Amino acid sequence: MKVLLVGEFSRLHNSLKEGLQELGHDVYIVGHQDGFKNYPIDFPIVKKWDNGILKKLKVGIHSLFRFDISSYLTYRQFKKNKIHFTNFDVVQLINENSFYCQYYYERKILEFLFKNNTKVFLLSSGYDFLNVKYGFDNPDFKSAIQPYLSGRISTKNFENVLKFKTKSFEKLHQFIYSNIKGIIATDLDYHIPLHNNPKYLGLIPNPINSAKIDFQPTTISDKIVIFHGINEANYYKKGNDYFEKALDCIAQKYGDKVEIITTRNVPYSIYINSYNKAHILLDQAYANDQGYNALEAMAKGKVVFTGAEKEFSELYNLPERVAINAIADVDYLVTELSHLIENPAEIITIGKRAGDFIEREHDYIKIASKYLEIWNRY
CATH class of the missing domain: 3.40.50.2000 (Glycogen Phosphorylase B;)
Incomplete structure (x- = not known):
C-alpha cells in the first residue's frame, strides 16, 4: 500500500510511518517543520512570512485586504510539488487544518488531494471544529479551553484554537467531512467529543516506537x-x-x-x-x-x-x-x-x-x- 501522511506535530505520523514500513508499505510525510521540534518530514513545507518584519507586514496586509500571504505561499509550495502527492491508496490528514492555511487555500490543497488519491481519512488529533465546540459547550470537560475560560490565556494567544469557532472553519470542517471516508481519534480527549458521530471510525491509540x-x-x-x-x-x-x-x-x-x-x-x-x-x-x-x-x-x-x-x-x-x-x-x-x-x-x-x-x-x-x-x- 502507498500511503501519504499529512502533517506532523508530535511524532505520531513518524512512528506510524515506521510501523507501516516494518509491515512492508510505502509511506511518505508532507507537512510543516513544526518549529523547534523539527520532526523528520519527507516533503517539508516552510511557513513563510512568520516572524520579524515580514510577519508585521503580513499582519498589516491581512488587516487591510483580508489576505493571508503565508497561506498563499504554503499553497504555492504544495502546488510546485503536487506531482509527489497523487495516486496514493490512502491519504491521512493529521487534523482539519493540516497545512495551517486559511479556508480558501486549505480547501484548494485538500481539493487536489481528494481528487487525485483513492481514500482520504482524518485524524482527530489536536484542535478541530467539533472538539473545540464540545469544550466550549461543556466547560467542565477537562481541556485547554478551561484555562481560556478562566482568563488565564488571552484571546490573542488563543487564536489557534478560537479560529475553529469561525464560520470559515465550520465550512472547512463540513467540506472535509463530505469527502473523507471517516475520522479516527488518537486518544480519549478526541474520542469523547466524537461520540455518536456518523463519520467516527473509532479510537486507535498513539503509536510508540519503543x-x-x-x-x-x-x-x-x-x-x-x-x-x-x-x-x-x-x-x-x-x-x-x-x-x-x-x-x-x-x-x-x-x-x-x-x-x-x-x-x-x-x-x-x-x-x-x-x-x-x-x-x-x-x-x-x-x-x-x-x-x-x-x-x-x-x-x-x-x-x-x-x-x-x-x-x-x-x-x-x-x-x-x-x-x-x-x-x-x-x-x-x-x-x-x-x-x-x-x-x-x-x-x-x-x-x-x-x-x-x-x-x-x-x-x-x-x-x-x-x-x-x-x-x-x-
Whole structure:
C-alpha cells in the first residue's frame, strides 16, 4: 500500500510511518517543520512570512485586504510539488487544518488531494471544529479551553484554537467531512467529543516506537529527580503555571532531597534525552489521556504527571496506576509529588507498569496494523 501522511506535530505520523514500513508499505510525510521540534518530514513545507518584519507586514496586509500571504505561499509550495502527492491508496490528514492555511487555500490543497488519491481519512488529533465546540459547550470537560475560560490565556494567544469557532472553519470542517471516508481519534480527549458521530471510525491509540526509546529500569540512590519540559507557546494550555508553583513548594519542602530540571523550547532530538536521569516527569494538567510526550516518557519507565482520568483506566482496564492524573491544583500536585518522594519504591513500581503498558497498548507495529485494518475496511 502507498500511503501519504499529512502533517506532523508530535511524532505520531513518524512512528506510524515506521510501523507501516516494518509491515512492508510505502509511506511518505508532507507537512510543516513544526518549529523547534523539527520532526523528520519527507516533503517539508516552510511557513513563510512568520516572524520579524515580514510577519508585521503580513499582519498589516491581512488587516487591510483580508489576505493571508503565508497561506498563499504554503499553497504555492504544495502546488510546485503536487506531482509527489497523487495516486496514493490512502491519504491521512493529521487534523482539519493540516497545512495551517486559511479556508480558501486549505480547501484548494485538500481539493487536489481528494481528487487525485483513492481514500482520504482524518485524524482527530489536536484542535478541530467539533472538539473545540464540545469544550466550549461543556466547560467542565477537562481541556485547554478551561484555562481560556478562566482568563488565564488571552484571546490573542488563543487564536489557534478560537479560529475553529469561525464560520470559515465550520465550512472547512463540513467540506472535509463530505469527502473523507471517516475520522479516527488518537486518544480519549478526541474520542469523547466524537461520540455518536456518523463519520467516527473509532479510537486507535498513539503509536510508540519503543525500538527508538530505551526503557530504563528506575534506580534511586540519592536525590529524586523531577523533570519539567516547557513549550512556552503552550505554557498555560498545558498547566505549566501550576506545575512551576508546585515545584517551588517541593523545592522548599524537600531541599537537597530533590533535583528539579526545567527546559524551555528545546528541539525534540534534545528533549527526548534531556530527562533520561529523571524519575518523575511533569507533562500536562488539562487532559483526560496521554499525549505523545507523556507516552514516550512512560516508555522510558518514568512516572508521568499527565491525563489519566477514570475513563482512561476504564478504557484499558487498569487496576493500578501507570501514570499520575494531573489536575490544575497546586495543593493536589504537591501532595502527589510528596507521596512519591517519600515512597520511592512506588516510583520504581509505577515506572515499570508504565513501560509495560506502552509495550502492550501502544506498540507502533500493532498500531500500524490497526490503521491498515480500518483503511482496508472502508
